[in-house]
Amino acid sequence: MDVPFLSARDINARYADELKAAAARVIDSGWYVLGEEVAAFEREFAAYCGVQHALGVGNGLDALALILRGYKELGALSEGDEIIVPGNTFIASFLAITENHMRPVPVEPDAASFNLDPDRVEAAIGPRTRAIMVVHLYGQLANMPALLALARRYKLLLIEDAAQAHGAISHGCRAGAFGDAAAFSFFPAKNLGALGDGGAVVTQDALLAQRVAALRNYGSEVKYRHLFQGVNSRLDEMQAAMLRVKLKYLDQDIARRRHVAQRYRQGIRHPQIRLPQVRSEEQHAWHLFVVRCAQRDALQQHLQRLGIQSQVHYPIPPHRQSAYRSLRDVHLPLTEQLHDEVLSLPLGPTLRDDEVERVIAACQAFECPP
Numbered sequence: 001m002d003v004p005f006l007s008a009r010d011i012n013a014r015y016a017d018e019l020k021a022a023a024a025r026v027i028d029s030g031w032y033v034l035g036e037e038v039a040a041f042e043r044e045f046a047a048y049c050g051v052q053h054a055l056g057v058g059n060g061l062d063a064l065a066l067i068l069r070g071y072k073e074l075g076a077l078s079e080g081d082e083i084i085v086p087g088n089t090f091i092a093s094f095l096a097i098t099e100n101h102m103r104p105v106p107v108e109p110d111a112a113s114f115n116l117d118p119d120r121v122e123a124a125i126g127p128r129t130r131a132i133m134v135v136h137l138y139g140q141l142a143n144m145p146a147l148l149a150l151a152r153r154y155k156l157l158l159i160e161d162a163a164q165a166h167g168a169i170s171h172g173c174r175a176g177a178f179g180d181a182a183a184f185s186f187f188p189a190k191n192l193g194a195l196g197d198g199g200a201v202v203t204q205d206a207l208l209a210q211r212v213a214a215l216r217n218y219g220s221e222v223k224y225r226h227l228f229q230g231v232n233s234r235l236d237e238m239q240a241a242m243l244r245v246k247l248k249y250l251d252q253d254i255a256r257r258r259h260v261a262q263r264y265r266q267g268i269r270h271p272q273i274r275l276p277q278v279r280s281e282e283q284h285a286w287h288l289f290v291v292r293c294a295q296r297d298a299l300q301q302h303l304q305r306l307g308i309q310s311q312v313h314y315p316i317p318p319h320r321q322s323a324y325r326s327l328r329d330v331h332l333p334l335t336e337q338l339h340d341e342v343l344s345l346p347l348g349p350t351l352r353d354d355e356v357e358r359v360i361a362a363c364q365a366f367e368c369p370p
């Protein structure tokens with residue numbers, strides 16, 4: 001039997017009875033879009049993150065895009081503005097910016113944490129810079145004290161792409177509660193996953209929350225009165241009901257992820273496999289356990305032969321994608337090198353101890369080709 005990279009089926013099987021009861025509740029209610037389940041999930045998720053407002057939307061990309069769109073409607077952002085973003089992120093962070101006709105300014109990460117490097121962010125700030133989009137990559141909080149200080153000093157919005165970091169916490173403050181607004185994804189493989197697509201915008205800013213609430217629903221606050229040229233991007237009642245069940249177990253799941261990550265960090269001691277560096281345990285929600293290896297493809301094939309699944313997050317950075325030919329003159333050597341070297345090992349709340357030990361033994365047995 002293969003060690004799965006992540007088994008969404010095993011994850012949800014643990015709560016099958018509760019999920020089925022919640023689904024039955026929605027089916028019997030006869031109300032499927034923007035009803036009581038979404039309102040209740042929004043309250044519960046806002047409380048979990050420690051913020052005033054949460055708005056359920058269609059997915060994580062829409063959550064990011066609607067934050068930017070909301071700030072445009074409030075006059076805080078305009079087309080053509082520059083937004084600083086990590087070069088080494090999932091393409092959604094870039095797409096949300098360009099979809100709003102703004103310009104992503106990618107910067108190199110800090111090599112130890114893979115997260116934004118505040119010094120490089122400061123060097124990239126120019127006269128058109130209006131916001132920093134920070135990504136808590138792989139589940140680890142970025143250096144928020146330094147980035148918040150920069151945002152204040154240069155009067156920039158700080159937007160968190162928290163799609164990988166549900167539950168990461170520092171000094172009592174959770175991912176999503178640091179910046180002006182944050183986007184979450186509930187794609188099934190995320191730390192808090194729905195049984196389909198879903199996302200949320202969280203913020204302390206009542207005006208932004210009001211704009212996003214309208215924009216996700218055809219730009220309407222009162223039925224058939226349209227204040228804005230909005231979109232249709234709503235979390236549905238069924239997914240909200242699923243997420244209400246799973247939110248109760250999120251911290252427990254993260255604790256298990258931490259335990260697995262700790263075992264990997266103790267057990268994998270191989271001169272050619274570089275382990276992820278962590279600032280503090282609680283700041284990492286361990287969405288992904290990402291090692292670096294100069295012979296990444298050989299390591300992945302070796303693991304595959306031993307029945308261990310692994311993935312690459314991500315093989316090609318956004319500025320090297322065909323979709324972003326416009327960024328072809330951008331050179332980010334460290335980002336490009338990381339994309340050639342990173343490998344994500346199996347990690348999830350249902351990974352068993354014997355499977356963790358198999359992964360460790362397989363890594364230890366890797367004979368690096370010259």
Ligand SMILES: *Cc1c(COP(=O)(O)O)cnc(C)c1O
Nearest residue numbers: 059060061090092163185186187
């Ligand atoms: C998953 C992810 C997104 C997008 O979320 P979707 O729900 O898939 O649209 C955005 N940013 C990051 C960093 C992600 O990992």
